[in-house]
Structures are given as structure tokens and as C-alpha cells.
Amino acid sequence: MIRYVLRRLLQLIPVFFGATFLIYTLVWAVPGDPFSGKCGQTACPQAYIDLMTQKFHLNDNLIVQYFKYLGSLFTGDWGETFNGNSVGELIGNAYPITLRLALVAVLIEAVIGLTAGVLTGLRGKGFLDNLVLVSTTFLISLPVFVTAIVLQIVLGTELGIIDTSVSDNPGFGELIVPGIALGSLSMAYIARLTRTSIAENRHADYIRTAIAKGQPRSRVVGVHLLRNSVIPVLTFLGTDLGALMGGAIVTEGVFNINGLGGLIFRGIQNRESATVTGVVVLLVLVYLLMSLIVDLLYAVLDPRIRYD
Structure with missing residues (x-):
């Protein structure tokens, strides 16, 4: 190891x-x-x-x-903007907000996407399967900014359940609806990916062997089927955290969130090269770290994977 x-x-x-x-x-x-x-x-x-x-x-x-x-x-110096502002301080103020938003989005897409994918993968064709397929196709066809605007108008303006814009330093509760909007597309992909993986693996030889040995259905599904089927989903989720942090520009703009998305947008708009470089370098580090973590988790989920 x-x-x-x-x-x-x-x-x-x-x-x-x-x-x-x-x-x-x-x-x-x-x-x-x-x-x-x-x-x-x-x-x-x-x-x-x-x-x-x-x-x-x-x-x-x-x-x-x-x-x-x-x-x-x-040495810890991320540079300065042309106006003399520290890029490190700008990122330090914006990064925690975007990280919270991305974590909320990943949690929502993982819970809902995995649940929908497992249920449809285990049950096969039927009403629930058709419902999930139609719903995910609908979400995939919608741009993220449309989903964000619809949620803002319906839940904020029409029903008054949420504020149309979040506070300067929002907590996890305020970021649930923006997280749903940000993670909606990935949630649909995860549901489909999980469904396909479950449907393929449930007819594999090792599943039939486990059933033939008389193991309980809960153990067959939870230990054997899910642990092997979730590997491609884990890869998607690991890389998606970095993608959501970099792709939150539109969602942060709709809900007026002061995160990395707004920071990089203003940096591009004002041609602040130091700001743009610093934010993108940070995202590269996040991608590399998540890639390493995902690789290390493979062996936990699938004992057949070896590090030799």
C-alpha cells in the first residue's frame, strides 16, 4: 500500500x-x-x-x-491583483463557500442518484424504472442555469419557502436549494450509471454463486452487488467534486453566492490574470487529491483490486 x-x-x-x-x-x-x-x-x-x-x-x-x-x-504567496489585493485572501474568503456548496451538491446527487439507480437496477423494467428514466432524461436536457432559475422563482418568489439570494456567509441549510440546482445534472447521470451497473452485475457469476450458497438477499445485494457496482459511481463522484467547484459560476450568480465562481468570473471580466490562475491552480489540486483518494478507495470496495 x-x-x-x-x-x-x-x-x-x-x-x-x-x-x-x-x-x-x-x-x-x-x-x-x-x-x-x-x-x-x-x-x-x-x-x-x-x-x-x-x-x-x-x-x-x-x-x-x-x-x-x-x-x-x-511559499504560500498566491500573488496579487493589479489593484494590490492578495489573491490568497480572495480565495480564502470564497473557497469555503464554494466547497460547502459543492459538498451539498455531491451529497444530494449521491443520495438521490444512488437510491434511484439501485431501486431501478434491482427491480428491472416497470413503472419506477420508466419514471426514473423520464425524470433523468428531463434533467439532462435542462441546462443548470434553467434549473436554478426555476427553483429560485418557484420556491423563492412564488412560494416564499427560501430567500431568492443567500447571505454573505451561508451555512449548509441555505445552500440546499442551490446544491440541488448545481447537482441536478450529475444526479441524473449517477442514477443512470448506477442502474446500468446494478443491472449488469446482478446477473454475474459471483452473484449467482452467492445466491446458490444460500446467503441472505441483504448480504448478496449489500456486500457483493453494491460494492462492485458502485466503483464507477465512486469515480464519477470523486472527479465531480472538482467539476462542481469550477462549474458553480452560473449557480452562484443566480443565488448571489460569493464563492469561487463569482471570483473567477470577475477575474475573467476584469482580466485579472493572477486571480484566474490562482483559482484554476486550486481546482487542479482538488482534482489531483480526489483522484488519489478515489484510487485508494477502490480496494476497500473491491478486494480483487490490488496495488501491486
């Missing part, structure tokens, strides 16, 4: 450098004047341009810029 973990950590190193270099290149190598609009309607004075050019190492070639940025990043 230790050798496997070390090997996986070593494999993550080139992925980290490759992904962050690509991100840095795409953000900082964008054509155009990086100081456009930074001084209002007038052109920025040359003294300001010289100061910012030196501060962000814009006179160096791209590779030198990248490694200087990494050097600062490894």
Missing part, C-alpha cells in the same frame, strides 16, 4: 506541472494589452506600466515567469 501511494504521488507531479503550465500559458499569453482599462478611461501612465511589468515579471520569457510564479506559490 505504501509503495502504491508513493508511486501515485510521483505520478501526480508531472500532471501538476503540466496542467499548471498549460493554465499559466493560456491565461498570461492572451494577446492584448494586460493594462487595458486598469486606469479608467485614460491610458495608464508609463510609471505604472513599468512597475506592474516588473512586479509580474512580464519582461521575462514565459517559462521563467512560470517558475517564478511556482516559487512564490510554494
Whole structure:
């Protein structure tokens, strides 16, 4: 196990450098004047341009810029915006909110999606199966922002059950409805993925052997069938946490949530390259961490998987 973990950590190193270099290149190598609009309607004075050019190492070639940025990043310095705001502080204020929203979305999609997928996978064709298939097809066909707006109008404006916008530092309770909107698409995919996996594995040889040995149905389903069928779902959920954190821009905008989505949107809108780079690098780290955790959980769910 230790050798496997070390090997996986070593494999993550080139992925980290490759992904962050690509991100840095795409953000900082964008054509155009990086100081456009930074001084209002007038052109920025040359003294300001010289100061910012030196501060962000814009006179160096791209590779030198990248490694200087990494050097600062490894010491905990995420850089500054052109206005002098600390990117680390901006991310520190926004990250916990988006993380809570993403966790709520993952929990909702896992509970509802897995439940629907297991029930339909075990029962086979019938009313419930058709209902889940129609419902998931409907959710997949709807963009997330449409689901968010509909929930906001119906539950907030029409029924008054929720506030149309959340507070500056919302708790888990306030994020339930935005979490449903954010996780609706993934919930539909999880339900279908679980249904397909259950339906395929319930006719496998090891299931028939367990039944032939006289094991209780609860053990056959809970220990043998579910543990093997949930592996592809676990992979989806692990990577989906990072995807939800990066894809929460629209949902956060609809419910006025001050998270990473709004931060990266403003960074793109204002061409704050340091902010955009910092947020995306953080998302890369989340993806890599979740990928490692998912790999380690495989052996817990399926003893046939070995780390040799």
C-alpha cells in the first residue's frame, strides 16, 4: 500500500506541472494589452506600466515567469491583483463557500442518484424504472442555469419557502436549494450509471454463486452487488467534486453566492490574470487529491483490486 501511494504521488507531479503550465500559458499569453482599462478611461501612465511589468515579471520569457510564479506559490504567496489585493485572501474568503456548496451538491446527487439507480437496477423494467428514466432524461436536457432559475422563482418568489439570494456567509441549510440546482445534472447521470451497473452485475457469476450458497438477499445485494457496482459511481463522484467547484459560476450568480465562481468570473471580466490562475491552480489540486483518494478507495470496495 505504501509503495502504491508513493508511486501515485510521483505520478501526480508531472500532471501538476503540466496542467499548471498549460493554465499559466493560456491565461498570461492572451494577446492584448494586460493594462487595458486598469486606469479608467485614460491610458495608464508609463510609471505604472513599468512597475506592474516588473512586479509580474512580464519582461521575462514565459517559462521563467512560470517558475517564478511556482516559487512564490510554494511559499504560500498566491500573488496579487493589479489593484494590490492578495489573491490568497480572495480565495480564502470564497473557497469555503464554494466547497460547502459543492459538498451539498455531491451529497444530494449521491443520495438521490444512488437510491434511484439501485431501486431501478434491482427491480428491472416497470413503472419506477420508466419514471426514473423520464425524470433523468428531463434533467439532462435542462441546462443548470434553467434549473436554478426555476427553483429560485418557484420556491423563492412564488412560494416564499427560501430567500431568492443567500447571505454573505451561508451555512449548509441555505445552500440546499442551490446544491440541488448545481447537482441536478450529475444526479441524473449517477442514477443512470448506477442502474446500468446494478443491472449488469446482478446477473454475474459471483452473484449467482452467492445466491446458490444460500446467503441472505441483504448480504448478496449489500456486500457483493453494491460494492462492485458502485466503483464507477465512486469515480464519477470523486472527479465531480472538482467539476462542481469550477462549474458553480452560473449557480452562484443566480443565488448571489460569493464563492469561487463569482471570483473567477470577475477575474475573467476584469482580466485579472493572477486571480484566474490562482483559482484554476486550486481546482487542479482538488482534482489531483480526489483522484488519489478515489484510487485508494477502490480496494476497500473491491478486494480483487490490488496495488501491486
